[in-house]
Amino acid sequence: MSAWSITEPSNRTKWVAGTLVILYALITLIPLVWIFLTGFKTPPDSISYPPKVLFEPSLEGYVNLFTTRTRVTPDQLAALPPPANFAEEIVRNRDMVIAGPSKFGERFMNSVIIGFGSTFLSIFLGTLAAYAFSRFKIPLKDDLLFFILSTRMMPPIAVAIPIFLMYRALGLSDTHLGMILLYTAVNISLAVWLLKGFIDEIPREYEEAALIDGYTRFQAFYKVVLPQAATGIASTAIFCLIFAWNEYAFAVLLTSGTAQTAPPFIPTIIGVGGLDWPAVAAGATIFLLPVMIFTILLRKHLLRGITFGAVRK
Amino acid sequence: MAEVTLRALSKSFGATKAVVDMDMTIPDGAFVVLLGPTGAGKTTTLRLIAGLEAPDAGDILIGGRSVRNDTPAQRDVAMVFQQYSLYPHLSVRDNLAFPLRSPILKLGEEEVAARVAKVAEVLQIAHKLDNKATQLSGGEMQRVSIGRALVRSPQIYLMDEPLSSLDAKLRAEMRIELKRIQQDLGATLLYVTHDQTEAMTMATHVGVLDQGRLVQFGTPREIYEDPVSIYVATRLGQPRINTLPVSLFGPAPEGTVTIGLRPEHIAQGSGVETRITRIEHLGDQSRLHLHLDGHDIVTLTDAHTQLKPGDSLAIRPEAPLYFDANGARIRQEIRP
Numbered sequence: 001m002s003a004w005s006i007t008e009p010s011n012r013t014k015w016v017a018g019t020l021v022i023l024y025a026l027i028t029l030i031p032l033v034w035i036f037l038t039g040f041k042t043p044p045d046s047i048s049y050p051p052k053v054l055f056e057p058s059l060e061g062y063v064n065l066f067t068t069r070t071r072v073t074p075d076q077l078a079a080l081p082p083p084a085n086f087a088e089e090i091v092r093n094r095d096m097v098i099a100g101p102s103k104f105g106e107r108f109m110n111s112v113i114i115g116f117g118s119t120f121l122s123i124f125l126g127t128l129a130a131y132a133f134s135r136f137k138i139p140l141k142d143d144l145l146f147f148i149l150s151t152r153m154m155p156p157i158a159v160a161i162p163i164f165l166m167y168r169a170l171g172l173s174d175t176h177l178g179m180i181l182l183y184t185a186v187n188i189s190l191a192v193w194l195l196k197g198f199i200d201e202i203p204r205e206y207e208e209a210a211l212i213d214g215y216t217r218f219q220a221f222y223k224v225v226l227p228q229a230a231t232g233i234a235s236t237a238i239f240c241l242i243f244a245w246n247e248y249a250f251a252v253l254l255t256s257g258t259a260q261t262a263p264p265f266i267p268t269i270i271g272v273g274g275l276d277w278p279a280v281a282a283g284a285t286i287f288l289l290p291v292m293i294f295t296i297l298l299r300k301h302l303l304r305g306i307t308f309g310a311v312r313k
Numbered sequence: 314m315a316e317v318t319l320r321a322l323s324k325s326f327g328a329t330k331a332v333v334d335m336d337m338t339i340p341d342g343a344f345v346v347l348l349g350p351t352g353a354g355k356t357t358t359l360r361l362i363a364g365l366e367a368p369d370a371g372d373i374l375i376g377g378r379s380v381r382n383d384t385p386a387q388r389d390v391a392m393v394f395q396q397y398s399l400y401p402h403l404s405v406r407d408n409l410a411f412p413l414r415s416p417i418l419k420l421g422e423e424e425v426a427a428r429v430a431k432v433a434e435v436l437q438i439a440h441k442l443d444n445k446a447t448q449l450s451g452g453e454m455q456r457v458s459i460g461r462a463l464v465r466s467p468q469i470y471l472m473d474e475p476l477s478s479l480d481a482k483l484r485a486e487m488r489i490e491l492k493r494i495q496q497d498l499g500a501t502l503l504y505v506t507h508d509q510t511e512a513m514t515m516a517t518h519v520g521v522l523d524q525g526r527l528v529q530f531g532t533p534r535e536i537y538e539d540p541v542s543i544y545v546a547t548r549l550g551q552p553r554i555n556t557l558p559v560s561l562f563g564p565a566p567e568g569t570v571t572i573g574l575r576p577e578h579i580a581q582g583s584g585v586e587t588r589i590t591r592i593e594h595l596g597d598q599s600r601l602h603l604h605l606d607g608h609d610i611v612t613l614t615d616a617h618t619q620l621k622p623g624d625s626l627a628i629r630p631e632a633p634l635y636f637d638a639n640g641a642r643i644r645q646e647i648r649p
Contacts, residue, residue: 205398208365211385212392213461214415227402 032288038281046277060094061278063087065104065269065286069096104283107265112290113176114261115245118183122240123233125184126191127199131221133192134199135207145196148189156186157249164253174259182254183244190243191236198232199225234301238294245291262287314501315376315468316341317362322371324357331357333525335371339469339503339518344495346504346512346533348548349522355505356395358522359471362503363392375468386417391462392471395478398458399446405457406442409433412465432460435494452483459487463494470495470502476511488514509549513537521545543640546573552600552611554634561585561605562630566645573634576600579612584629589622603628 009017038046040057069091072080080097083089091098132138133145163182164173172178202225210220226233248263255261266283269276317339324332332354339345347355360366362373364385372379380388391412399408406429412418413425420428433439436456441449449457455478462470475491476484492515495502506512512519513533520530521544529536529545540546546554555574559565562585565572587610591602599618603610603626612628620626635643 203396203398205394205396206400208363208385209392209394209398209461210411211365212363212390213412213465214386214417216384216386216416219416224400228400 035281035284035288039278039285041278041281043276043278046281047275058090058278059086060090061276061280061282063090064276064279065282066102067091067098068100068102069094070099071096102269103260103265104262104269107260107262108286110176110255110259111245111262111287114179114183114259115241115290117176117180118187118244119237119241121180121184122187122191123195123237126188126195126236127226127229127233129188129192130195130199131225133196135204145193148192151185152189160250160253163250167254174255174257176259179251179255179259179261182250183240183247187240187243191240194236194239195229195232198229198236202228231301234298238291238298241294242291314341314466314499316374317469317501317503318374318377319358319362320372320374322358322361322373323369324354324361324366325369330525332361332368335525335527337520337527337530339501341501342499343517344492344502344504344515345518345520346506346516347520347522348506348509348512350507352524353522354525355507355522356473357525359392359473359503359505362388362469363390363471364388386415389417389468390471391465391467391469393459393462393473393475395473395475399449399454399461401445401447403446404442405433405438405444405446405449408446408457409442409460409464412461418465428464432464435463436460436490452479455479456487459491466498468501470500472502472504474506474508475504477506477508491515509551513549519549521548540573540634541642543571543573543636546634546636550575552576555579555610555612556636557605557608557610559635561608562633565633566635566643568637569635569643570638571636571640572630573636574610574630576612578631578633579610580629580631581612581614581626582629584627586625586627589620589624589626591622592618592620601626 039061041055042058042060045052045055077092077095083092088098167173167178206224207220210224251261252264266280269279269283319335319337322332322335347358349355361368364383372381375388409429409432410425413420413428433442438453438456441453455475459475476487479487488511516533519533519536521528523544529541537549543556556571559569559572587603587605589601590604593600598616599614601612601614637643
């Protein structure tokens with residue numbers, strides 16, 4: 001099979017293309033690698049110049065991320081019983097003791113609740129709306145769709161002050177519900193438009209066949225349309241989650257305590273006991289993980305492609 | 314199975330009249346073929362009966378009961394679509410079982426398995442049951458699609474050009490198979506096609522549609538031998554009926570403008586002289602293309618004819634059909 005082919009690229013082309021892709025990937029990955037490595041450096045290593053590529057890894061950043069610490073005098077330190085675990089040991093090397101857990105765990109959980117909650121809500125509402133827009137005769141359909149799209153025509157932060165005032169009046173400031181509703185409102189137009197495109201691609205014959213086969217419209221939607229829209233739902237969910245997960249401006253403005261998400265919290269670590277870059281990097285690394293895992297889990301659906309072949313066009 | 318009656322059924326899409334004032338009775342156990350060109354309203358008629366479209370006027374009775382306000386599920390019909398709409402996320406087995414697992418039927422899994430196995434055997438797809446629907450060839454997909462209708466015992470089977478995507482050999486096989494299945498089951502079947510061979514070979518009754526109107530309904534033989542208009546006459550017959558001005562041949566009933574001559578209704582050897590322009594040898598017979606006063610005529614002759622293009626041939630019409638200026642049939646006999 002060494003014959004020259006029009007559709008199959010030659011080995012040399014593949015090799016060159018592969019090298020370029022790997023190079024590009026390496027370049028784009030440098031900041032991520034930097035953050036990942038910095039998380040395992042000691043504070044002096046993290047700010048040394050020239051930067052250290054080879055260094056002795058330390059968990060200090062992660063310990064600092066999850067704890068609050070207080071400085072003690074050498075005398076007090078000497079009077080303490082031996083350290084109970086590795087975290088205590090690391091902290092004592094810096095003449096400090098662990099005072100308690102930091103707020104990072106809580107803030108991270110807030111991010112999970114708000115991020116996944118708003119993603120679920122956006123997809124749930126978006127799928128139903130997209131199905132209705134795709135299949136039913138709706139008065140002023142085009143205008144409604146344009147109206148939904150128009151909510152994204154300015155940056156969401158442009159309406160930050162009205163929203164801030166509304167949320168204060170409604171008692172939604174600094175609540176999980178408030179943030180979920182806000183991110184859903186921002187994501188819903190994206191979800192409706194993307195999903196409508198995917199559902200438009202699914203031929204109506206499937207539902208019509210199901211209707212004749214004895215199913216109700218909702219059952220046809222559930223059993224026939226949803227499984228085929230899985231690809232679209234998965235990719236839309238990823239987009240929604242990435243926005244809600246990374247959102248910073250509204251989170252700074254509207255949350256301060258109970259519902260504060262990780263993005264506004266991570267920078268505040270810098271202020272605790274000097275420039276603690278390893279702790280910031282550790283927080284950023286952990287913060288990246290959920291979106292990464294979510295994307296990897298849904299990758300199968302993204303790659304599977306849209307249904308093809310079963311309906312003759 | 315049941316008798317299905319359409320009463321003054323009409324349906325428009327915007328300015329397009331898809332079905333106009335249609336009356337038709339599909340007898341219990343009949344194989345009715347709706348014949349007509351694209352846009353004649355064949356598919357719309359099926360969709361109206363299935364309940365996928367709501368009629369603008371008129372009524373549909375299945376087994377004597379009006380189903381106008383019933384959902385497709387309540388009407389208990391099965392439909393095979395022109396596009397073989399198999400669910401791509403399900404296996405062939407689950408595709409076939411899908412109608413049987415519907416909340417309306419709710420059959421036990423044993424019964425479902427038995428019926429699926431039976432239909433798979435009839436349609437020769439038993440070895441493909443565990444394949445994904447997308448892993449089948451076009452012919453197999455269409456057989457599964459037909460199978461999905463056959464697993465049920467509905468009031469009526471509706472089929473929308475189910476064989477149009479198959480190759481010629483498979484189509485011929487499926488024609489015989491479908492007819493056999495219909496007879497075995499005693500099923501009532503409404504079948505849409507623009508293929509006259511399917512109409513002639515399978516139908517007990519043929520309905521000819523023209524721009525949403527049912528112009529003639531009868532047995533295939535009636536439609537072929539006794540058409541009500543030129544339009545109906547040209548629907549059936551291969552080669553097509555010759556339509557010629559009345560002046561070319563002798564006497565005709567009053568009002569005749571056009572005569573229709575089936576290729577086999579032309580006697581050779583006496584009558585009007587024509588010139589042979591072309592001969593097609595088909596093996597079992599030959600087609601003669603004749604020229605007469607600026608009109609082309611096609612007729613048949615035996616396979617080993619000695620005639621050559623350029624020869625002249627005398628022909629005489631035998632039992633022609635007479636049509637008036639509007640194309641309607643004139644049934645009057647010629648007075649001697």
